[in-house]
Amino acid sequence: MKTLAVVLAALLVSGGGRRREDGYELWLRYARVADTARLAEYRAAIRELVLTPGEPTMQAARDELVLGLNGLLGRRVPVADAPTRDGTLVVGTPANSPAIAALPLAAALREAGPDGFVIRALPVRGGGHHAIVVAANRDIGALYGVFHLLRLLQTEESLAGLDVVSAPRYSLRLLNHWDNLDGTVERGYAGASLWEWARLPDSGHTRYRDYARANASIGINGTVLTNVNANALILTPAYLVKVAALARVFRPYGIKVYLTARFSAPLEIGGLPTADPLDARVRAWWAAKADEIYRAIPDFGGFVVKANSEGQPGPQDYHRSHADGANMLADALAPHGGIVMWRAFVYSSEVPTDRIMQAVDEFEPLDQAFRTNVLIQVKNGPLDFQPREPFSPLFGAMRRTPLMMELQITKEYLGQDTHLVFLAPMWEEVLRADTYAPGPGSDVAARIRGLAGVANVGNDRDWCGSDFNQANWYAFGRLAWDPMLSSAAIAAEWTRMTLSNDPRVVRPVVAMMLASREAAVNYMTPLGLAHQMARGHHYGPGPWVTGGRADQTSVYFNRADSIGIGFDRTPTGSNAVRQYFPPLRERFASRDSVPDNLLLWFHHVGWSERLRSGRTLWEELLEHYQAGVDTVRWMQRTWDGLEARVDADRFRRVQGFLRIQEAEARWWRDASALYWQSFSHLPLPPGYEAPGHSLDWYRQLHCPPDPRKPRCDPVTGF
Numbered sequence: 001m002k003t004l005a006v007v008l009a010a011l012l013v014s015g016g017g018r019r020r021e022d023g024y025e026l027w028l029r030y031a032r033v034a035d036t037a038r039l040a041e042y043r044a045a046i047r048e049l050v051l052t053p054g055e056p057t058m059q060a061a062r063d064e065l066v067l068g069l070n071g072l073l074g075r076r077v078p079v080a081d082a083p084t085r086d087g088t089l090v091v092g093t094p095a096n097s098p099a100i101a102a103l104p105l106a107a108a109l110r111e112a113g114p115d116g117f118v119i120r121a122l123p124v125r126g127g128g129h130h131a132i133v134v135a136a137n138r139d140i141g142a143l144y145g146v147f148h149l150l151r152l153l154q155t156e157e158s159l160a161g162l163d164v165v166s167a168p169r170y171s172l173r174l175l176n177h178w179d180n181l182d183g184t185v186e187r188g189y190a191g192a193s194l195w196e197w198a199r200l201p202d203s204g205h206t207r208y209r210d211y212a213r214a215n216a217s218i219g220i221n222g223t224v225l226t227n228v229n230a231n232a233l234i235l236t237p238a239y240l241v242k243v244a245a246l247a248r249v250f251r252p253y254g255i256k257v258y259l260t261a262r263f264s265a266p267l268e269i270g271g272l273p274t275a276d277p278l279d280a281r282v283r284a285w286w287a288a289k290a291d292e293i294y295r296a297i298p299d300f301g302g303f304v305v306k307a308n309s310e311g312q313p314g315p316q317d318y319h320r321s322h323a324d325g326a327n328m329l330a331d332a333l334a335p336h337g338g339i340v341m342w343r344a345f346v347y348s349s350e351v352p353t354d355r356i357m358q359a360v361d362e363f364e365p366l367d368q369a370f371r372t373n374v375l376i377q378v379k380n381g382p383l384d385f386q387p388r389e390p391f392s393p394l395f396g397a398m399r400r401t402p403l404m405m406e407l408q409i410t411k412e413y414l415g416q417d418t419h420l421v422f423l424a425p426m427w428e429e430v431l432r433a434d435t436y437a438p439g440p441g442s443d444v445a446a447r448i449r450g451l452a453g454v455a456n457v458g459n460d461r462d463w464c465g466s467d468f469n470q471a472n473w474y475a476f477g478r479l480a481w482d483p484m485l486s487s488a489a490i491a492a493e494w495t496r497m498t499l500s501n502d503p504r505v506v507r508p509v510v511a512m513m514l515a516s517r518e519a520a521v522n523y524m525t526p527l528g529l530a531h532q533m534a535r536g537h538h539y540g541p542g543p544w545v546t547g548g549r550a551d552q553t554s555v556y557f558n559r560a561d562s563i564g565i566g567f568d569r570t571p572t573g574s575n576a577v578r579q580y581f582p583p584l585r586e587r588f589a590s591r592d593s594v595p596d597n598l599l600l601w602f603h604h605v606g607w608s609e610r611l612r613s614g615r616t617l618w619e620e621l622l623e624h625y626q627a628g629v630d631t632v633r634w635m636q637r638t639w640d641g642l643e644a645r646v647d648a649d650r651f652r653r654v655q656g657f658l659r660i661q662e663a664e665a666r667w668w669r670d671a672s673a674l675y676w677q678s679f680s681h682l683p684l685p686p687g688y689e690a691p692g693h694s695l696d697w698y699r700q701l702h703c704p705p706d707p708r709k710p711r712c713d714p715v716t717g718f
């Protein structure tokens with residue numbers, strides 16, 4: 001009896017004290033600093049807080065510090081009007097903080113610019129107290145600085161000699177939500193849309209503020225609320241008041257709201273007989289609409305537009321160019337300081353040219369034709385967010401028009417919610433790629449003005465559908481602030497903030513994250529293959545997909561035949577290489593110099609041809625598929641080894657998803673290898689892991705309809 005009581009009491013205590021690691025807090029958990037020496041250092045360095053919370057952004061900074069320091073230091077830090085002792089944290093701008101105005105920070109603040117911040121350990125006037133100063137030119141910079149300081153504490157960095165000046169590389173750091181007004185999310189794998197349109201504007205979910213906090217913590221400063229496949233209703237008064245309500249919540253966190261503009265809106269909600277961008281009535285309608293939007297949302301950011309792409313309306317419906325369409329909207333927004341982000345994701349099944357070449361053919365002649373408040377938004381690769389593509393040649397071709405790069409955080413083609421795939425290595429690869437436009441040393445990062453990330457956020461409790469998917473949201477924001485950050489550094493920060501600072505956790509988890517993208521490339525589309533997934537939902541393998549629109553089928557891209565596999569894009573084929581600047585053009589065109597990881601993107605290669613490795617193409621392909629599966633198994637073993645060091649909630653969740661990933665990596669490997677074998681007629685090498693099923697079995701696999709997403713189960717055979 002006594003023993004039972006003791007056990008129950010122990011359970012109650014541990015249950016009561018245990019954090020629920022349900023993922024809601026993201027990387028802003030603010031758990032007590034575990035390293036006792038660091039904790040003592042931080043407690044001594046931060047004993048009071050001096051911050052004038054007059055404006056909403058400064059109030060947000062103060063709220064975050066109170067929350068963060070309470071959690072990290074495990075005690076309340078009192079707020080004072082002016083430094084009274086050693087160990088003061090002073091936060092503000094020269095305008096709102098007399099203490100900061102008195103410090104010699106002018107040069108550093110110039111470097112910090114409008115959004116950046118300075119963090120320094122130094123003595124402040126009024127008694128010569130030692131202080132940490134977070135200073136900025138604008139309130140938003142102070143908030144970013146606060147998040148940076150909290151990150152230093154979360155990652156247990158030393159505060160000794162603190163001297164940071166940080167400014168974002170890009171002024172546009174945007175999430176693009178592909179959210180529909182009915183609450184569904186196109187390519188969303190984390191539940192329904194966050195935006196509860198029916199309840200707005202009167203009722204606002206507390207999540208809106210936490211969403212804004214999370215974004216501000218990584219420097220994101222804009223959100224496009226609606227799907228690129230747009231609905232004109234968002235531009236009606238009934239919706240604009242709702243948008244304004246969201247903008248009010250986001251504003252203190254420096255986040256501007258943007259909307260997608262449906263090109264045919266003048267017809268659909270304006271009662272006009274046309275949406276021709278050169279028609280005076282249409283132009284007047286958009287100008288009046290922009291005035292109306294800015295009356296409701298004075299800091300509205302502007303429009304994102306998908307036009308004449310995959311069936312969306314656009315200026316070409318009226319025989320006008322993309323520039324005519326974009327400029328009309330730009331003219332409507334210009335008096336208010338708004339911008340247009342016009343997407344370059346265009347391809348037509350009526351045009352015989354290789355699909356991946358059409359965007360350059362369409363847009364390059366228009367370089368110089370766009371208004372100054374238009375940016376062309378270009379996906380990272382010329383196709384569509386594949387596990388690996390070369391960078392889009394538009395980054396080199398558009399030399400005068402400002403560009404945005406669009407990345408897809410939501411992993412439509414990379415295992416969606418379940419597969420652990422850390423995307424920073426992929427983004428690092430494209431940001432650092434040299435376009436050679438106009439000569440060497442012109443990397444993609446230097447060619448763009450901002451990053452847009454297709455959000456992976458929904459109303460799931462954990463926001464992103466899985467613990468590790470959160471790391472991709474985090475990495476996107478960090479790279480939009482500083483595109484030269486390394487994937488390894490970002491992974492380490494995220495792991496320390498989210499999971500643990502214990503090096504026995506950090507090292508293996510970072511290693512898993514860094515290996516994960518190449519693993520997915522290997523088991524899905526190795527050696528430069530692309531677009532080999534099942535039709536429609538894009539989950540699982542479908543290299544045999546044919547029929548319907550040719551340029552959306554797998555066979556269009558793999559070109560497998562009895563001779564070999566791969567798309568000849570050299571001058572003997574589609575000549576897509578011509579869209580790259582020399583020497584890339586020649587490098588990609590030659591079998592001797594094309595990188596192995598893009599081989600089949602640019603070349604049709606014989607099954608038995610020898611590659612640089614000495615293996616035949618057939619052997620090399622099989623090696624890569626197997627390597628993908630092996631890496632996932634290694635990730636499983638690595639994770640299993642962390643059972644004692646990671647909380648049970650997250651340990652089990654990740655373990656379960658890795659189990660799915662391993663089964664599905666085999667599914668990709670076996671379905672692909674068997675399909676290629678039906679062309680190569682070559683045997684699987686002795687000792688190669690035998691496929692689980694026949695090719696017919698994989699081809700006949702049907703995905704059961706799922707309210708969240710379709711998922712085929714390659715094990716039970718759904």
Ligand code: GCU
Pocket residue numbers: 186187228229306310345384412
């Ligand atoms: C992909 C995606 C679509 C999306 C499109 C786009 O093709 O599958 O859902 O609408 O990209 O970026 O416009």
